[in-house]
Amino acid sequence: MFILDIFSLQQNIDFSLRSLTISLLLGTLLSLALKIHYQRFGMSLSNRVAFSKVFVFITLTTTLIISIVKSSIALSLGLVGALSIVRFRTPIKEPEELAYLFMCIAVGLGLGANQWLATIVATTIILIVTIRWKRSEDQSLFLSLDWEKSHNIDLDQLQNCLLKFICDCDLRRFDSRDEREEVIYYINIANSDNLLSLIQKLKTDFPQIGISFLDKTTIPGV
Structure with a gap:
C-alpha cells in the first residue's frame, strides 16, 4: 500500500524537462548579468569578483529546487524540513551583498515557477534603476x-x-x-x-x- 502511494505521488508531479532547461539557460544569463552589474557598479572596495562567483550557483540551484517542488505539496514540505537544518557560517559583511543574494534567489524563484517574461522584465528594470542610483552616489x-x-x-x-x-x-x-x-x-x-x-x-x-x-x-x- 505504501509503495502504491509513492507511485501515485510520483505520477502527480508535473515535471517538464524542457521547461527546466529553458529556466536554467535564462537563469545562467540573468545571473551573469547580476555578476557583471555587481563587479562594475558595486560599492564594496574588495572581494567583489570572488563574491559574485556564487551568483550563478545560487540562481541555478534555486531554479532547480523550485522547478522540482512547485507541483508537489509533499516535496514542498520536505524542502522546509531540509532547509531547517541548514546553517550559514559565513557572515554577510555589507547590506549590498545581501541585496544581491536576495536578487539571485528572486530570479531563481521566478524562473523556477516558469514566470520567464516577468522575471526578465523585473530583473532588467531593477538593474537599470540601480545603475542610475549607484552612479549618482559618491x-x-x-x-x-x-x-x-x-x-x-x-x-x-x-x-x-x-x-x-x-x-x-x-x-x-x-x-x-x-x-x-x-x-x-x-x-x-x-x-x-x-x-x-x-x-x-x-x-x-x-x-x-x-x-x-x-x-x-x-x-x-x-
Whole structure:
C-alpha cells in the first residue's frame, strides 16, 4: 500500500524537462548579468569578483529546487524540513551583498515557477534603476597617508595628486612625530576604478608612502 502511494505521488508531479532547461539557460544569463552589474557598479572596495562567483550557483540551484517542488505539496514540505537544518557560517559583511543574494534567489524563484517574461522584465528594470542610483552616489572614505620625515613630501603636491581622481578632498588631521608624519583626508570618490587608479598613482609618485583607506560607515557615530 505504501509503495502504491509513492507511485501515485510520483505520477502527480508535473515535471517538464524542457521547461527546466529553458529556466536554467535564462537563469545562467540573468545571473551573469547580476555578476557583471555587481563587479562594475558595486560599492564594496574588495572581494567583489570572488563574491559574485556564487551568483550563478545560487540562481541555478534555486531554479532547480523550485522547478522540482512547485507541483508537489509533499516535496514542498520536505524542502522546509531540509532547509531547517541548514546553517550559514559565513557572515554577510555589507547590506549590498545581501541585496544581491536576495536578487539571485528572486530570479531563481521566478524562473523556477516558469514566470520567464516577468522575471526578465523585473530583473532588467531593477538593474537599470540601480545603475542610475549607484552612479549618482559618491563613496565617502577616510584616506590615511604616512611617511618618514626624511622624505620631505610636499603636501600641496600630494593634494594635487589626490584631486585628479576624487570628487572632493578635505584635510582632517596632520600628525608630525619624531620620525614619521601622517595626514588624514576625508574624500569622496565616484567609483572603485578611480580608487584603484589613485592607489597606483600614489605608489608611482610617492613609492615611500603608506596608504590606508577606511569606509566612514564603519566608524560609529559618523
